[in-house]
Amino acid sequence: MPLRTSAAVVAGKAARVATRLRGGGSAFPGLVAERVDPGFLAHALQDVRGGIVVVSGTNGKTTTTKMLVALLRAHGRRVFTNPTGSNFTRGVISAMLRELPVGRGRLSADIAVLELDEAHALKFAAAVKPTHSLLLNVARDQLDRFAEIDHTARLLASLASSTTTGVVLNRDDSFVARVAPDLAPGVEVRYFGVHESIAARLPELLEADVRFGDEFTAPEPAAYDGLLKPADERAFDVVFGAGDGVGPVTLQQRGLAAMINATAAATTARMLLGEAFDAATAATALAGVRPPFGRGEVIQVDGQPLELVLVKNPAGFTVALGTYGTTPVATMIAINDNDADGRDVSWLYDVSFASLRERGVATTSGIRAYDMALRLSYDDVSVGSIEPELIAALDAFCAAHAGEPKRIFCTYTAMMALRRTLAARHGLPDFGEEG
Amino acid sequence: MPVFDEPGAAAPSVRPSKGTINLVHLYPREMSIYGDLGNTRCLAARIARHGYTANVIGHHPGSLLDRSAHLVVGGGGQDSGQARVEEDLFANADTLRGLAADGVPMMMICGTYQLFGNAFVTVEGQRLPGLGILDVTTQGNAKRMIGPSVLETEFGTIVGYENHSGSTTLSAGQSPFGVVRHGFGNNGEDQTGGARTANVFGHYLHGPVLPANPRFADALVAYAAELATGRPFEPEPQDDGVADQARTRQIRRLLGSDSAR
Ligand SMILES: [Zn+2]
Numbered sequence: 001m002p003l004r005t006s007a008a009v010v011a012g013k014a015a016r017v018a019t020r021l022r023g024g025g026s027a028f029p030g031l032v033a034e035r036v037d038p039g040f041l042a043h044a045l046q047d048v049r050g051g052i053v054v055v056s057g058t059n060g061k062t063t064t065t066k067m068l069v070a071l072l073r074a075h076g077r078r079v080f081t082n083p084t085g086s087n088f089t090r091g092v093i094s095a096m097l098r099e100l101p102v103g104r105g106r107l108s109a110d111i112a113v114l115e116l117d118e119a120h121a122l123k124f125a126a127a128v129k130p131t132h133s134l135l136l137n138v139a140r141d142q143l144d145r146f147a148e149i150d151h152t153a154r155l156l157a158s159l160a161s162s163t164t165t166g167v168v169l170n171r172d173d174s175f176v177a178r179v180a181p182d183l184a185p186g187v188e189v190r191y192f193g194v195h196e197s198i199a200a201r202l203p204e205l206l207e208a209d210v211r212f213g214d215e216f217t218a219p220e221p222a223a224y225d226g227l228l229k230p231a232d233e234r235a236f237d238v239v240f241g242a243g244d245g246v247g248p249v250t251l252q253q254r255g256l257a258a259m260i261n262a263t264a265a266a267t268t269a270r271m272l273l274g275e276a277f278d279a280a281t282a283a284t285a286l287a288g289v290r291p292p293f294g295r296g297e298v299i300q301v302d303g304q305p306l307e308l309v310l311v312k313n314p315a316g317f318t319v320a321l322g323t324y325g326t327t328p329v330a331t332m333i334a335i336n337d338n339d340a341d342g343r344d345v346s347w348l349y350d351v352s353f354a355s356l357r358e359r360g361v362a363t364t365s366g367i368r369a370y371d372m373a374l375r376l377s378y379d380d381v382s383v384g385s386i387e388p389e390l391i392a393a394l395d396a397f398c399a400a401h402a403g404e405p406k407r408i409f410c411t412y413t414a415m416m417a418l419r420r421t422l423a424a425r426h427g428l429p430d431f432g433e434e435g
Numbered sequence: 436m437p438v439f440d441e442p443g444a445a446a447p448s449v450r451p452s453k454g455t456i457n458l459v460h461l462y463p464r465e466m467s468i469y470g471d472l473g474n475t476r477c478l479a480a481r482i483a484r485h486g487y488t489a490n491v492i493g494h495h496p497g498s499l500l501d502r503s504a505h506l507v508v509g510g511g512g513q514d515s516g517q518a519r520v521e522e523d524l525f526a527n528a529d530t531l532r533g534l535a536a537d538g539v540p541m542m543m544i545c546g547t548y549q550l551f552g553n554a555f556v557t558v559e560g561q562r563l564p565g566l567g568i569l570d571v572t573t574q575g576n577a578k579r580m581i582g583p584s585v586l587e588t589e590f591g592t593i594v595g596y597e598n599h600s601g602s603t604t605l606s607a608g609q610s611p612f613g614v615v616r617h618g619f620g621n622n623g624e625d626q627t628g629g630a631r632t633a634n635v636f637g638h639y640l641h642g643p644v645l646p647a648n649p650r651f652a653d654a655l656v657a658y659a660a661e662l663a664t665g666r667p668f669e670p671e672p673q674d675d676g677v678a679d680q681a682r683t684r685q686i687r688r689l690l691g692s693d694s695a696r
Contacts, residue, residue: 374681375646421543
């Protein structure tokens with residue numbers, strides 16, 4: 001291996017140890033390696049022959065990546081992934097450094113599955129062309145970072161056009177499906193989406209695409225396109241165009257969004273595995289995937305379940321309310337507006353909270369606790385108390401609702417703070433940063 | 436995303452309505468980003484809380500706006516959304532200018548604020564004409580002005596969140612809506628925030644601006660109520676404690692501890 005890459009591995013590893021000691025984040029060591037050797041990524045991935053897969057889009061990256069990795073591993077593939085969900089290029093390098101032996105700059109894996117946000121997916125593609133990409137959706141998210149949803153759509157389109165072998169697209173999201181004509185010649189396209197039996201629920205999941213005058217029509221499902229067909233609130237099948245399918249599957253994570261992620265992962269796994277894809281193995285693998293931290297994770301607090309639900313944008317919050325609305329429980333909402341949350345809280349007005357009206361919300365918390373309570377007042381949802389300080393709010397909430405199930409909807413940094421406290425008190429496994 | 440298009444929170448009232456206010460939201464589909472529909476929701480609810488009836492009308496491209504509007508609001512959009520509404524805006528230009536001249540309150544945010552000005556000049560120097568209701572011109576530029584914003588206005592200190600790439604300049608004689616105390620305002624340079632002519636307000640504050648700034652919201656409702664009924668506004672007492680907390684906490688965070696009013 002070139003000397004520079006070897007030096008990069010050593011420098012990166014040293015930085016990782018230093019960061020660990022300081023208790024710092026996961027992106028810093030990657031930054032060091034990137035500085036030392038810009039060709040690091042290409043070199044490290046050189047021996048990965050079964051595919052370099054990028055998963056991108058606004059919502060569901062972490063969950064879908066986790067599911068795709070589980071599907072591939074269940075089929076005996078050695079998979080490299082960035083499991084901490086630090087979905088920036090540097091985060092990928094940091095994850096690689098953990099697995100790279102010093103003196104050898106190449107990963108030994110069959111397939112790499114990388115979760116990358118829209119901008120970093122493009123940065124990554126500039127260094128290493130992905131063989132496959134899975135494009136989930138385009139929605140308003142932290143617009144103070146990307147500024148425009150159309151811009152996000154353009155980023156995903158360029159990612160797709162720099163992919164060399166195969167692309168999996170969301171047929172129901174016209175921002176995503178419209179990229180098909182721009183792909184390089186010879187690149188195979190497969191679609192995932194929802195079965196016509198639940199097409200009526202699409203508006204609650206998708207952003208309206210107003211860029212074009214013509215109404216978008218989803219392409220007809222072909223033989224290997226996977227469609228989500230729910231059997232009931234929890235079980236579903238992935239039905240392929242040819243008529244065969246995967247399922248019934250019951251996921252550990254609840255809701256339509258998770259089922260759609262599973263459909264996207266199954267469709268992509270089938271593309272990557274070809275003939276080796278086995279429906280029964282796939283169903284078992286999906287059923288075994290544990291929800292990523294904060295994505296509907298259930299923590300036992302004094303014998304009662306407390307669900308932590310991460311909300312980042314209007315589409316995600318709307319889906320979460322739809323998912324959990326069927327089982328109303330004591331509810332707290334914690335909204336921070338740090339950089340990682342998105343500093344603009346306007347989006348709370350693009351969500352309808354009417355489903356919380358009957359039970360009301362016990363507590364609002366976080367830096368923008370009062371803005372959240374104000375938002376709820378305009379949907380005639382009663383608010384029991386307003387406590388900006390997160391841990392004080394958590395304590396009061398748990399004390400007042402000790403004997404019953406509880407649920408907290410929270411933005412990213414609020415989730416991190418709440419989970420840290422809950423982990424310390426209730427002995428939960430450690431966790432990395434997730435994005 | 437569902438479009439908010441139905442009458443808002445019309446609280447069942449024991450007393451007869453004081454009158455019906457026609458509230459028009461321009462292009463709820465194309466020009467309502469960053470929670471701008473929250474302003475419409477807020478106005479509809481406050482109209483009801485003050486004892487009037489809100490008739491919320493979503494105006495979509497291709498339809499004719501009529502002169503019965505008592506209150507008009509518009510938001511910001513993607514470039515693509517903006518391109519799609521321009522033609523319709525010009526088809527309704529005379530109606531909008533007439534309503535503005537009659538003193539109909541209007542609040543245009545971001546993209547619609549720019550379209551209510553004289554022109555938008557693109558980075559390449561192309562001059563796209565606007566309605567000319569506000570005597571302002573916007574220069575497109577590569578830099579985006581993004582962040583929390585505080586303006587000092589005749590309705591008190593108001594808070595919101597800016598996200599725009601255009602720099603707007605007021606012509607001599609055009610009064611601003613407020614003075615910038617935090618953030619960029621019209622252009623990040625001259626401390627002016629937004630513009631006001633008659634009862635037409637244009638500015639860059641998303642947030643959405645009205646729920647956290649009920650004094651401004653009620654001023655718009657008051658103008659509209661007078662137009663709708665021919666009588667002075669007859670307000671009901673409101674409990675705005677939560678909104679006042681939300682606003683003053685933001686002001687304190689952004690300006691420091693002694694500044695909240
Ligand atoms: Zn804007």
